[in-house]
Amino acid sequence: MHPVVLKHVSKTYQLGSIAVPALIDISLEIRPNCFTVISGASGSGKTSLLNVIGCIDRPDQGQVIVAGHDIASMNEDALSDFRAKTLGFIFQNFNLLPVLTAYENIEYPLLLSNIPAAARKERVRALLDAVGLSDRAQNRPGQLSGGQRQRVAIARALAGSPSLVLADEPTANLDSQTGASIIALMRKMQREHQVAFVFSSHDPQIQAEADDAFTIRDGKISHTATLNNSRTITPNSDPLATQEVNA
Ligand SMILES: Nc1ncnc2c1ncn2[C@@H]1O[C@H](COP(=O)(O)OP(=O)(O)O)[C@@H](O)[C@H]1O
Numbered sequence: 424m425h426p427v428v429l430k431h432v433s434k435t436y437q438l439g440s441i442a443v444p445a446l447i448d449i450s451l452e453i454r455p456n457c458f459t460v461i462s463g464a465s466g467s468g469k470t471s472l473l474n475v476i477g478c479i480d481r482p483d484q485g486q487v488i489v490a491g492h493d494i495a496s497m498n499e500d501a502l503s504d505f506r507a508k509t510l511g512f513i514f515q516n517f518n519l520l521p522v523l524t525a526y527e528n529i530e531y532p533l534l535l536s537n538i539p540a541a542a543r544k545e546r547v548r549a550l551l552d553a554v555g556l557s558d559r560a561q562n563r564p565g566q567l568s569g570g571q572r573q574r575v576a577i578a579r580a581l582a583g584s585p586s587l588v589l590a591d592e593p594t595a596n597l598d599s600q601t602g603a604s605i606i607a608l609m610r611k612m613q614r615e616h617q618v619a620f621v622f623s624s625h626d627p628q629i630q631a632e633a634d635d636a637f638t639i640r641d642g643k644i645s646h647t648a649t650l651n652n653s654r655t656i657t658p659n660s661d662p663l664a665t666q667e668v669n670a
């Protein structure tokens with residue numbers, strides 16, 4: 424099953440009397456267990472698209488199917504429940520709770536679930552270790568660097584064992600070296616947790632890191648490249664030979 428299927432999705436914002444088309448007839452499929460990038464310039468529609476995929480916003484037209492569920496069939500309560508169980512989010516501004524420690528931020532989504540306290544503690548400790556922050560468990564976000572905050576956010580996004588993680592420009596507020604280490608960490612976590620990961624970036628260079636790459640321009644998905652598919656490449660095949668480009 425594809426974690427995300429969009430069919431002819433459109434979204435227009437109304438600014439007073441002006442209609443701003445943000446997403447125009449977008450159809451796409453996100454493959455399971457893949458690291459997928461959506462790149463595009465500022466204002467191209469990345470956040471609008473991720474908000475639709477993340478069930479934060481509904482499209483005006485078209486169908487959105489996430490983890491096999493058509494989101495049009497869910498009311499707001501069902502949708503927020505579905506979001507909490509199925510999705511993990513990573514943001515440009517980290518969006519950590521400032522009064523909670525790194526440990527507590529990662530634990531927070533688990534408090535809403537029925538996981539017993541001992542298992543919860545074990546899971547948070549394992550995630551802190553995986554993102555290299557075991558020694559920072561008791562620090563609050565204000566006592567952490569930007570890169571460390573984003574590491575906490577990655578751990579938090581994975582805490583509830585989601586089937587899909589969405590990251591909207593997760594490296595935009597980081598220097599390029601820290602940004603590269605965050606991409607590498609997301610990649611590692613994507614593989615270890617066997618989860619679909621979709622992230623947006625205004626940096627087209629980032630496409631080389633991904634399994635799948637989409638480019639969005641003025642609300643249209645204008646280019647799709649399957650850059651790598653580790654699940655189907657045979658040992659002797661050249662990954663570049665599998666490259667597909669669809670207009
Ligand atoms: N709430 C909103 N109201 C009106 N226009 C919006 C709103 N959000 C985004 N837009 C417009 O929609 C387009 C796409 O925006 P966005 O999805 O935020 O792009 P990106 O994330 O790639 O920078 C832009 O023209 C933007 O100005």
Ligand SMILES: [Mg+2]
Binds near residue numbers: 470
């Ligand atoms: Mg944006």
